[in-house]
Amino acid sequence: PEVSTPTAPVQELLQQAVGFACQLTDQQFAKCMDRIDPLRHLRDEFEIPRMNTIPTADESVVNMDDDGIYMCGNSLGLMPHAIRAIVTQELDKWAHMGILGQFAGHMPWAMSDELILAKMAKIVGANEKEVAIMNGLSVNIHMLLVSFYRPTKERHKILIEEHAFPSDHYVAESQISLHGYDPKTSLVLAKPREGEHCLRMSDVLDLIDREGDSIAVILLPGIQYYTGQVFDMKAITEAGHRKGCLVGFDLAHAVGNIEMQLHDWNVDFAAWCTYKYLNSGAGAIAGAFLHEMHAVNNHPRLAGWWGHQMSTRFNMDNKMDLSAGIAGYRISNPSLMAIIPVKASLEIFAKTSMSALRKKSLLLTGYLEYLVRLYFSKPHSLPQNESNGKTLNDAATDIYIHVITPSEPSERGCQLSLMFNTAIDDIFTQLLKRGVLCDERKPNVIRFAPIPLYTKFEDVWRMVQALRESLNAVKQQKLGRSLDELD
Amino acid sequence: PEVSTPTAPVQELLQQAVGFACQLTDQQFAKCMDRIDPLRHLRDEFEIPRMNTIPTADESVVNMDDDGIYMCGNSLGLMPHAIRAIVTQELDKWAHMGILGQFAGHMPWAMSDELILAKMAKIVGANEKEVAIMNGLSVNIHMLLVSFYRPTKERHKILIEEHAFPSDHYVAESQISLHGYDPKTSLVLAKPREGEHCLRMSDVLDLIDREGDSIAVILLPGIQYYTGQVFDMKAITEAGHRKGCLVGFDLAHAVGNIEMQLHDWNVDFAAWCTYKYLNSGAGAIAGAFLHEMHAVNNHPRLAGWWGHQMSTRFNMDNKMDLSAGIAGYRISNPSLMAIIPVKASLEIFAKTSMSALRKKSLLLTGYLEYLVRLYFSKPHSLPQNESNGKTLNDAATDIYIHVITPSEPSERGCQLSLMFNTAIDDIFTQLLKRGVLCDERKPNVIRFAPIPLYTKFEDVWRMVQALRESLNAVKQQKLGRSLDELD
Ligand SMILES: Cc1ncc(COP(=O)(O)O)c(C=O)c1O
Ligand SMILES: Cc1ncc(COP(=O)(O)O)c(C=O)c1O
Numbered sequence: 001p002e003v004s005t006p007t008a009p010v011q012e013l014l015q016q017a018v019g020f021a022c023q024l025t026d027q028q029f030a031k032c033m034d035r036i037d038p039l040r041h042l043r044d045e046f047e048i049p050r051m052n053t054i055p056t057a058d059e060s061v062v063n064m065d066d067d068g069i070y071m072c073g074n075s076l077g078l079m080p081h082a083i084r085a086i087v088t089q090e091l092d093k094w095a096h097m098g099i100l101g102q103f104a105g106h107m108p109w110a111m112s113d114e115l116i117l118a119k120m121a122k123i124v125g126a127n128e129k130e131v132a133i134m135n136g137l138s139v140n141i142h143m144l145l146v147s148f149y150r151p152t153k154e155r156h157k158i159l160i161e162e163h164a165f166p167s168d169h170y171v172a173e174s175q176i177s178l179h180g181y182d183p184k185t186s187l188v189l190a191k192p193r194e195g196e197h198c199l200r201m202s203d204v205l206d207l208i209d210r211e212g213d214s215i216a217v218i219l220l221p222g223i224q225y226y227t228g229q230v231f232d233m234k235a236i237t238e239a240g241h242r243k244g245c246l247v248g249f250d251l252a253h254a255v256g257n258i259e260m261q262l263h264d265w266n267v268d269f270a271a272w273c274t275y276k277y278l279n280s281g282a283g284a285i286a287g288a289f290l291h292e293m294h295a296v297n298n299h300p301r302l303a304g305w306w307g308h309q310m311s312t313r314f315n316m317d318n319k320m321d322l323s324a325g326i327a328g329y330r331i332s333n334p335s336l337m338a339i340i341p342v343k344a345s346l347e348i349f350a351k352t353s354m355s356a357l358r359k360k361s362l363l364l365t366g367y368l369e370y371l372v373r374l375y376f377s378k379p380h381s382l383p384q385n386e387s388n389g390k391t392l393n394d395a396a397t398d399i400y401i402h403v404i405t406p407s408e409p410s411e412r413g414c415q416l417s418l419m420f421n422t423a424i425d426d427i428f429t430q431l432l433k434r435g436v437l438c439d440e441r442k443p444n445v446i447r448f449a450p451i452p453l454y455t456k457f458e459d460v461w462r463m464v465q466a467l468r469e470s471l472n473a474v475k476q477q478k479l480g481r482s483l484d485e486l487d
Numbered sequence: 488p489e490v491s492t493p494t495a496p497v498q499e500l501l502q503q504a505v506g507f508a509c510q511l512t513d514q515q516f517a518k519c520m521d522r523i524d525p526l527r528h529l530r531d532e533f534e535i536p537r538m539n540t541i542p543t544a545d546e547s548v549v550n551m552d553d554d555g556i557y558m559c560g561n562s563l564g565l566m567p568h569a570i571r572a573i574v575t576q577e578l579d580k581w582a583h584m585g586i587l588g589q590f591a592g593h594m595p596w597a598m599s600d601e602l603i604l605a606k607m608a609k610i611v612g613a614n615e616k617e618v619a620i621m622n623g624l625s626v627n628i629h630m631l632l633v634s635f636y637r638p639t640k641e642r643h644k645i646l647i648e649e650h651a652f653p654s655d656h657y658v659a660e661s662q663i664s665l666h667g668y669d670p671k672t673s674l675v676l677a678k679p680r681e682g683e684h685c686l687r688m689s690d691v692l693d694l695i696d697r698e699g700d701s702i703a704v705i706l707l708p709g710i711q712y713y714t715g716q717v718f719d720m721k722a723i724t725e726a727g728h729r730k731g732c733l734v735g736f737d738l739a740h741a742v743g744n745i746e747m748q749l750h751d752w753n754v755d756f757a758a759w760c761t762y763k764y765l766n767s768g769a770g771a772i773a774g775a776f777l778h779e780m781h782a783v784n785n786h787p788r789l790a791g792w793w794g795h796q797m798s799t800r801f802n803m804d805n806k807m808d809l810s811a812g813i814a815g816y817r818i819s820n821p822s823l824m825a826i827i828p829v830k831a832s833l834e835i836f837a838k839t840s841m842s843a844l845r846k847k848s849l850l851l852t853g854y855l856e857y858l859v860r861l862y863f864s865k866p867h868s869l870p871q872n873e874s875n876g877k878t879l880n881d882a883a884t885d886i887y888i889h890v891i892t893p894s895e896p897s898e899r900g901c902q903l904s905l906m907f908n909t910a911i912d913d914i915f916t917q918l919l920k921r922g923v924l925c926d927e928r929k930p931n932v933i934r935f936a937p938i939p940l941y942t943k944f945e946d947v948w949r950m951v952q953a954l955r956e957s958l959n960a961v962k963q964q965k966l967g968r969s970l971d972e973l974d
Contacts, residue, residue, distance in 0.1 A: 047582030054584050055591060068585075076586040079578065087574055091566065094768060095534030097541050098555075098924055099563040102769065104542060109769035136819020138791035139622060146665070146789075167792035167819070169805040174790035178633070273819075281581060282589065282596035282823040302633075303661035304625035305654035316928070318656040332623020332654070332760075336769040337824040437585055441803070 007409050009366030024370055033367075033457035039360050045348045046279070046454040047079045049437070056432035061469070068435040069463045074225075074253060074415045074449035075439045077279030082344040090340060107343065113285075113334040114310075114327075119346035120287055123278075123354060124251065124270070125261035129295070132288045132326040133342065134306075134334060137252055138167040140271035140288040141219070143329055145175045147299040148246050148269060149217045155244070156181050157215045159208070161199060162189040165225050168250050172219055188215060197404040197419075198229045198411075205239045212243025220247075222254025222270070226441060228405040228415035228449075230258060234265040241266065252276060255287065257361070257413035259354045262289050269294070277451065279348075280341035285334065290326035304331030348453065360452035361414045364460060368416055368450055369403060371464040376401035376418075376471070399427075399471045404445065415449040417441075426477060430470030436463055494896050496853030511857055520854075520944035526847050532835045533766070533941040534566045536924070543919035548956070555922040556950045561712075561740060561902045561936035562926045564766030569831040577827060594830065600772075600821040601797075601814075606833035607774055610765075610841060611738065611757070612748035616782070619775045619813040620829065621793075621821060624739055625654040627758035627775040628706070630816055632662045634786040635733050635756060636704045642731070643668050644702045646695070648686060649676040652712050655737050659706055675702060684891040684906075685716045685898075692726045699730025707734075709741025709757075713928060715892040715902035715936075717745060721752040728753065739763060742774065744848070744900040746841045749776050756781070764938065766835075767828035772821065777813035791818030835940065847939035848901045851947060855903055855937055856890060858951040863888035863905075863958070886914075886958045891932065902936040904928075913964060917957030923950055 006014060013033075017024050020032040034040055049068040051057040057064065070078060086107070093101040102110045113133040121131040134140065149158065156179070158172045176186045190207055192199050208218065218240045223230050233249055240247035248269040254260060256277030262270055270289040274280035305313060307328040309321045322328040349357075378400045402419045405412045420427065421444070428440045439447040450460050493501060500520075504511050507519040521527055536555040538544040544551065557565060573594070580588040589597045600620040608618040621627065636645065643666070645659045660670045677694055679686050695705065705727045710717050720736055727734035735756040741747060743764030749757055757776040761767035792800060794815040796808045809815040865887045889906045892899045907914065908931075915927045926934040937947050 049583055049585050053582075055587060070585055072586045076589070078585055079581040084578060087578070091571060091574070094566045095540075096536055098536050098557055098565055099559045099926075100542060100924065102563070112769070135622060135626060136791075136822075138793075138819045139626065139789075142789040142791070142818065164805065165792075166795070166800075166803050166805050170790040170792060170795070170807050171818075173807070174788060178787040178789070282599070283820045284822055284824065286819070300665040301661060302626075302629040302665070303657040304623075304629070305652075305657060306625075308653070308657070313653075316653050318651065318653050320657050320660070331629065331658075332625045332773070333770045335623075335771055335822060335825040337771065337828060338822040341824060437587065439586070 006370075007366060007407065009362040009409055010370050013363060013367055013370065024367070025374070027458065027461055030457040030461035033363070037360065037457070039352060039356060039452060040456070042348060042352060043454045043456065045080055045082070047081060048454065049078075051435045054435045054437070057435040058433040061433055062435050066435070067459075068437060069459050069466060070455070071436060071438040071448040071450060071463055073279070073451035073454070074257075074276055074447060076275055076282060077277060077345070077451065078454055079281065080279055080341065080344040080348055082347060083281075083341045086340045086344050090336060109336045110333070112336055112339045112343075113330070116339070116343050116346050119350050120342075123256055123346075123349055124272070124287070124289060125259070126263045126289050127292060129325050129327070130263060130289050130292055132330055133285055133339065134288060134330050135286055136283065137250070137271050137273040137286040138171055140286050141168065141171050141248070141250065142175070143302060143331070144248060144269045144271065144288065144290065145171065145217065145219075147297070147301045147329070148248070148294075149175050149179075150299065151176070151179045151181055151186070151216050155214055155216045157186045157188050157211065159188040159190060159211070159215050159218045159220070159245075161220060161224070162191040163224070163226055165221070165250065165252065168219060168221070190220070198224070198227050198406055201232045201235065204231070205235060208236070208239040208243060208245070212240065212245055215240075215243065215245045218245050218247045220249060222249045222251040222260065223257060223413045223415075225253050226417060226445070226447075228253070228412050228417050228447070230254070230406075230411050230413060233260065233267060237265050237267050253413065253415070256349065256354075259358050263291065266293070267291060274342050274345070278342065279345040279453070284341055285338040288326055288329065290329065292325060295325040301329060302331060306330035306333050357452045361450075362409050364450040364452055364455055364457065365412065365414050365416060366409060367457060368448065368460045368464070369407070371460070372401055372403060372416065372418060375464065375468055378402075398475065414451060415447055417445050417447045420444045420446070426474045427470050430473045431466060434466035434470060436466045493857075494853055494894065496849040496896055497857050500850060500854055500857065511854070512861070514945065514948055517854075517944040517948035520850070524847065524944070526839060526843060526939060527943070529835060529839060530941045530943065532567055532569070534568060535941065536565075538922045541922045541924070544922040545920040548920055549922050553922070554946075555924060556946050556953060557942070558923060558925040558935040558937060558950055560766070560938035560941070561744075561763055561934060563762055563769060564764060564832070564938065565941055566768065567766055567828065567831040567835055569834060570768075570828045573827045573831050577823060596823045597820070599823055599826045599830075600817070603826070603830050603833050606837050607829075610743055610833075610836055611759070611774070611776060612746070613750045613776050614779060616812050616814070617750060617776050617779055619817055620772055620826065621775060621817050622773055623770065624737070624758050624760040624773040625658055627773050628655065628658050628735070628737065629662070630789060630818070631735060631756045631758065631775065631777065632658065632704065632706075634784070634788045634816070635735070635781075636662050636666070637786065638663070638666045638668055638673070638703050642701055642703045644673045644675050644698065646675040646677060646698070646702050646705045646707070646732075648707060648711070649678040650711070650713055652708070652737065652739065655706060655708070677707070685711070685714050685893055688719045688722065691718070692722060695723070695726040695730060695732070699727065699732055702727075702730065702732045705732050705734045707736060709736045709738040709747065710744060710900050710902075712740050713904060713932070713934075715740070715899050715904050715934070717741070717893075717898050717900060720747065720754060724752050724754050740900065740902070743836065743841075746845050750778065753780070754778060761829050761832070765829065766832040766940070771828055772825040775813055775816065777816065779812060782812040788816060789818060793817035793820050844939045848937075849896050851937040851939055851942055851944065852899065852901050852903060853896060854944060855935065855947045855951070856894070858947070859888055859890060859903065859905060862951060862955060885962065901938060902934055904932050904934045907931045907933070913961045914957050917960045918953060921953035921957060923953045
């Protein structure tokens with residue numbers, strides 16, 4: 001059965017509803033939740049797209065003065081206001097003093113990457129010296145693998161998951177080929193069981209146990225991009241280390257989403273982008289983590305002058321004096337423009353904590369899941385007390401949704417991946433008309449991510465209403481088409 | 488002797504001076520040259536630092552309402568005005584529609600790198616398909632070497648120059664080590680002759696001829712960063728190819744400075760930054776070139792999803808469908824913020840041509856060299872007719888300057904590297920007070936680059952006056968100190 005005992009977040013929501021004297025399905029409930037949300041002020045730090053600036057929004061179905069409903073911060077986070085001021089400040093500096101800006105002002109460009117390390121480190125549970133800001137995400141994984149993937153005849157495999165984000169797949173494949181091994185025999189894919197979408201962590205641990213002796217590097221996501229499943233990074237790292245594997249994580253969907261303790265978990269390395277939950281704009285400069293146990297190592301690496309100790313870097317004597325740790329993996333000088341949004345965004349994170357964000361996130365996503373299951377589950381899977389007619393009479397009851405994200409809150413971040421029993425093209429179009437921005441994965445999954453930094457409970461409520469309307473509209477269209485065919 | 492027959496640019500200047508009825512040393516001459524400069528309007532495209540915003544400018548020695556004297560565009564180019572408008576446009580887009588900006592507007596973010604390729608290709612003399620915009624400069628050289636440096640026992644060396652820019656040195660060293668070879672035996676350094684600063688091209692060609700059979704890759708600069716010497720890329724490529732070497736260039740100081748024909752010269756690969764002559768701000772995203780003869784190759788590479796054909800990239804099926812050519816070397820999605828300045832800058836280049844810029848550049852640098860030799864050469868090396876008392880009575884005549892940049896105009900770009908017969912710290916400080924921004928290379932070289940896009944002839948004239956004043960001030964200080972010591 002899809003719905004069992006309410007999860008802890010839903011229990012909390014139900015309890016709040018009693019206090020508010022309303023139902024979870026009431027708009028009033030969402031408004032009350034927003035009123036008591038201790039993080040509600042953070043939304044003011046962001047530019048929220050409005051219906052009248054969302055090009056797909058259709059005035060015949062939405063009030064153009066309303067805020068849009070942004071549910072794809074897992075793909076591209078919303079824009080922190082403060083970016084504008086910092087951009088202006090740094091462009092002015094450039095305009096006013098040219099090269100002298102390298103070592104002047106609030107954000108001396110030559111140090112722009114180092115200045116924001118402390119805040120970044122806090123978000124992933126690392127020491128400042130374990131973190132660097134550089135390159136793109138996939139580039140960083142490559143840089144780390146060049147050092148840490150040292151295949152031998154006995155131990156030459158890289159473990160990834162079958163449905164890894166494509167770039168990770170290509171990274172692993174090409175690293176294997178680079179060393180003259182064959183991905184066919186050296187790439188190990190962790191697969192969900194037949195008919196399941198998520199990997200069972202116990203299966204992953206078993207696989208590591210079984211094949212670990214031949215695995216050089218484990219490269220898994222912190223959160224799976226498609227299903228939203230959290231991977232148990234601590235357990236995977238322990239299991240990997242027990243078998244002598246190095247363990248790295250792609251944190252694209254985990255950073256800024258869930259709490260992590262990369263240092264305490266002894267994760268060997270990790271990398272992440274900043275354009276999703278870190279709100280730093282398309283393709284923004286990425287992060288990388290290298291555990292301090294590897295701070296000094298003799299592995300080869302792709303070196304560049306930015307990895308040289310800062311104090312002597314500009315002596316230009318061509319004698320490498322390598323920075324310890326991940327700082328020594330920096331190659332090129334950092335892009336000022338790319339770093340500005342990261343700085344602006346991290347300053348917002350510094351006003352709260354990952355634990356406060358996660359607390360809200362659990363409620364938001366719990367709320368979303370509750371409503372989705374209530375309105376869109378296959379009827380027979382609804383528990384008695386919730387099949388209250390409202391659902392069953394819904395005009396779109398022949399379109400059902402299966403939530404493929406784990407229902408256990410600790411096993412997911414803020415994203416829910418909804419699988420429809422029909423192709424999603426028309427539904428997605430209807431959502432766009434209603435100013436709901438979300439992420440389609442054809443043929444039949446739409447991902448929704450209520451980001452705690454800037455999403456209101458009312459947004460979740462409105463999103464679900466928009467989804468109901470969308471399904472109704474699609475159903476009407478279908479009926480219309482059938483009637484046309486009868487003509 | 489330092490001064491021989493005037494070079495072609497100086498001859499042209501002298502001829503102009505006749506027409507203007509003034510001397511090259513007259514401010515009036517510089518003003519006249521600016522008046523007839525066909526590119527003078529391009530200066531208006533840039534933010535020119537003013538004395539009153541240059542933090543080092545000292546009101547006791549300069550008029551604070553004047554423009555500053557910017558001579559280090561070879562280190563960090565000045566800022567194109569248009570950046571502000573494009574930043575606002577793209578931040579607004581982000582604010583207004585979030586994720587939908589990926590495929591909407593003038594600069595759809597997912598295509599932002601491809602949209603500016605044609606303009607970039609033109610600047611380096613390449614086909615659009617031979618150029619990519621990605622990563623940092625040193626990162627790009629690494630990416631290309633990972634593919635094209637395939638050392639074997641017989642052919643395992645990388646040829647660089649002895650005084651390569653440090654990052655290139657570290658790149659080559661680390662690539663050699665990556666393959667298990669030893670930089671001591673696999674790194675070949677082309678050295679200037681004893682007592683000389685520049686490499687003789689014939690020596691480089693001889694070296695290639697002599698050692699070419701064991702050289703896998705030649706990695707040389709298009710223009711040497713320290714001396715400003717142009718390397719004969721065409722001849723080096725031919726010589727390298729004759730011996731079966733691959734030939735790549737670091738174009739940091741060449742791109743946007745001199746005319747190049749990378750395609751016609753059959754250069755194998757190249758990379759460049761955009762923060763110098765391409766005016767795109769600190770650490771801006773870099774360029775890379777791969778000759779179309781290598782468009783399809785079987786070398787290993789560090790692959791990522793951005794190298795996947797765009798048309799099928801987002802199918803997410805984890806089957807690599809590689810873009811041909813350098814586009815297939817892209818790994819991570821490009822940083823929007825980093826690309827904006829490149830776009831703004833390339834639009835300025837599109838209003839002129841490298842040949843028009845080079846024409847002006849030859850005159851500007853010729854003018855600078857003429858004045859520097861006139862005022863600051865060791866007296867005995869001055870030809871009779873120029874030792875006109877003005878020079879010899881100058882209070883700073885005990886400080887001499889030797890121009891280490893080649894005097895043949897075709898062998899240099901816009902930069903002149905001035906070597907002083909004394910430590911430069913105090914001189915540099917005096918220049919900064921006078922709002923002259925230039926680049927010191929301790930102990931005794933200062934590099935000046937009159938960039939044709941935004942430098943006036945009068946700037947050159949004022950710079951030389953400021954240098955004269957600076958040397959005088961330093962001399963007074965020294966005299967003062969000696970007198971103090973006598974007390
Ligand atoms: C000649 C040359 N090569 C390489 C570099 C390194 O560039 P990046 O830090 O962009 O990799 C520079 C930087 O100034 C340079 O001047
Ligand atoms: C999970 C995951 N890994 C890797 C990437 C690739 O990122 P980049 O293009 O920044 O290298 C993405 C991009 O969305 C992603 O979601």
